[in-house]
Amino acid sequence: MTDWTGILELDLENRQGRTVAKKVYFQGALKVMRPVYLNNYNFPCYYLLNPGGGYLDGDTYRMKVTLDEGAEVTLTTQSATKVYKTPSKEAYQETEFHLKKDSYLEYLPDPLIAYQDARYFQKNTVYMEKGATLLYSDILTPGWSPEGKQFSYDQLRLINEIYMDNELIAFDHINLNPGAQEIGGLGFMEGYTHLGSLIVIGEKTDSALLDLLYETINEETADIKAGLSELYVPGFTIRLLANSTQVIERVFTACHHAISNQWYQMKPSFLRKY
Numbered sequence: 001m002t003d004w005t006g007i008l009e010l011d012l013e014n015r016q017g018r019t020v021a022k023k024v025y026f027q028g029a030l031k032v033m034r035p036v037y038l039n040n041y042n043f044p045c046y047y048l049l050n051p052g053g054g055y056l057d058g059d060t061y062r063m064k065v066t067l068d069e070g071a072e073v074t075l076t077t078q079s080a081t082k083v084y085k086t087p088s089k090e091a092y093q094e095t096e097f098h099l100k101k102d103s104y105l106e107y108l109p110d111p112l113i114a115y116q117d118a119r120y121f122q123k124n125t126v127y128m129e130k131g132a133t134l135l136y137s138d139i140l141t142p143g144w145s146p147e148g149k150q151f152s153y154d155q156l157r158l159i160n161e162i163y164m165d166n167e168l169i170a171f172d173h174i175n176l177n178p179g180a181q182e183i184g185g186l187g188f189m190e191g192y193t194h195l196g197s198l199i200v201i202g203e204k205t206d207s208a209l210l211d212l213l214y215e216t217i218n219e220e221t222a223d224i225k226a227g228l229s230e231l232y233v234p235g236f237t238i239r240l241l242a243n244s245t246q247v248i249e250r251v252f253t254a255c256h257h258a259i260s261n262q263w264y265q266m267k268p269s270f271l272r273k274y
Contacts, residue, residue: 002107005059006030014070019043022068030061033078043072043104054082055091055120063095065131067103074106081109082143083118083153090119090155091178099132106135106268107254110247114153115143121155126162133164133202134235135259136150140176140195150193151178160199169233172199190225192241196248198255201235203265210236212262216254222247 008030011023019042026032029052033045039230048063067073083091098104100178114120126134138158145152155177160168174195176183183189210228217226217238225241238255254267260268 002060002062003188004028004062005052006050006061008032008048008061008063010064011066011068012044012071012073013068014072014195016044019071019073022217030060038074043074045074045076047076047078048109049078050081054084055093056084057086057091058089058093059091061093064094064098064103065095066098067100067105069100070102071100073102074108076107077109078140079110081112083112083114083120085115085117086119087117090121092121094123095125097126098126099134100127101129101131102128104133106210108135108137111139111141111249112156113141113143114156114166116145116149116152118143118153119155120153121157123159127166128162128164128201131203133204134200135202135256136160136199137252139245139252141173142193151176151183151189153177158180162199162201164201164233170201170231170235170237171202172197173235173272190241192225194242194245194248195219196238196242196252197238198238198240199235200237200259200262201231201233205234205236207257209262212239212258213238213255216258217251219254220247220251224248224251226251233261248257 007027008027009025012019013022029050031049033047035046037047086210140156142151158174160172164203181188229237240248240251256268260266
């Protein structure tokens with residue numbers, strides 16, 4: 001049995017049209033703040049915290065989030081996930097999401113910053129029922145190094161597995177290993193330093209929304225490279241290369257606004273902490 005550095009479990013249900021927690025459990029170096037109901041909406045926003053300030057050598061974290069039928073939630077972090085030097089063993093985080101029919105999950109963590117000699121492995125597994133909606137993003141940022149190298153971390157590995165009614169519908173594996181790859185070259189970062197991913201699965205996805213997202217991305221004036229791919233089920237992924245965290249956040253925020261307006265005629269809450 002793994003001796004976890006931090007554990008967090010969150011079970012949410014729809015109670016008379018308002019999403020509330022029926023179970024909140026955490027121990028070690030993971031915590032969750034009391035929910036905030038932003039913009040007077042009936043679904044909460046939870047801020048996830050790491051009181052230790054960063055991920056260190058051999059740290060292991062486990063999260064499990066369950067949304068009952070009709071439950072809706074936004075999850076984000078209080079600050080960036082900072083992975084420091086891991087000389088002996090990589091830092092590891094695994095997260096399981098269970099989304100029942102008609103539930104809605106936004107999981108929008110702050111960027112992951114990998115510093116010099118950092119190794120980090122993250123695995124997200126999503127189990128959805130048909131009719132559930134998922135909106136997930138991540139941003140990978142190279143941390144500062146004394147020599148000023150752009151890619152001084154050892155390895156970043158992120159896996160997303162998404163199942164709908166127990167069938168695998170999406171598998172995404174990012175593996176950045178600057179020591180073994182020409183990380184700045186073709187097929188990897190292609191001259192950019194920051195990488196963003198947005199995964200959206202929802203039955204309301206249609207060609208009009210995809211056209212709108214293409215337009216939204218093309219309105220960005222900074223130097224970026226972006227791709228949008230449809231999924232096997234109604235949904236899509238966006239991959240974005242840029243040279244700053246703020247540019248990726250700006251593009252993803254604009255896409256988030258477009259999705260929320262198209263699907264629900266509402267404006268997402270402002271989540272950033274600065």
